[in-house]
Amino acid sequence: MKLLAGKTALITGAARGIGKAIALKFAAEGANIAFTDLVIDENGKATEAEITALGVKAKGYASNAADFAQTEDVVKLVKEEFGSVDILVNNAGITKDGLMLRMSEAQWDAVIAVNLKSAFNFIHACIPVMMRQRGGSIINMASVVGVHGNAGQANYAASKAGLIALAKSVGQEMGPKGIRANAIAPGFIDTAMTQQLSDKVREEWVSKIPLRRGGTVDDIANCAVFLASDMSSYISGQVIQVDGGMNM
């Protein structure tokens, strides 16, 4: 029996990277997949086709996760077209790094809106659906820097710490309705986001990781499958660091 058979998962920012890997693993475990991204271009369509090839239903929706009204519309459509939302993964995220002294208001606002407000938008729209179903699993994609902070990423780290507190708060409010909420805190994962870094910076990161490698998108997706499935049915409000032991 597949771990997510018959469930519907909604994953934000999943046309590529970690979100796409989660979508593919969930689909391999039998879940139907609704995903969002800013645009659904050839990349997004290719992702949709790759998921469908695994024998489940898949559809990509173009929407800005930071926009409250757009989110309400997307969740309504997903509910109509898929019938339920059993798993929500708040994955969409951006960085706009800079030292605090030089960080602009625009850099701060953009990162908080896309990384944190988006999760409020989606949780707010999905919990009435999950409450009616008397169950659901919410996963917020945080980061190790949301637990430990990081110089040059005050906006990003604050947004990720917010995602952790949001998961814990929603977990407390919604537990009696059978809804669990957890966060994943990836460490250094090889994706488009980290490929922008210089070789020197990458080597510095890897030297601090006990397992001596960057993580893969599948390392994160495996953890997401666990948190989405009934394998974790007694786990809520937790942050799982998937970081090769970088922060013990």
Ligand SMILES: NC(=O)c1ccc[n+]([C@@H]2O[C@H](COP(=O)([O-])OP(=O)(O)OC[C@H]3O[C@@H](n4cnc5c(N)ncnc54)[C@H](O)[C@@H]3O)[C@@H](O)[C@H]2O)c1
């Ligand atoms: N890569 C890492 O090392 C790492 C580490 C820790 C946490 N994370 C987190 O994991 C998540 C995924 O990261 P990734 O490395 O796959 O990044 P990525 O840039 O490859 O993918 C992010 C996706 O989100 C989409 N997106 C951006 N803004 C959006 C918006 N407003 N609405 C909808 N979609 C939007 C992008 O178009 C993209 O498809 C992010 O939340 C990121 O902060 C990544």
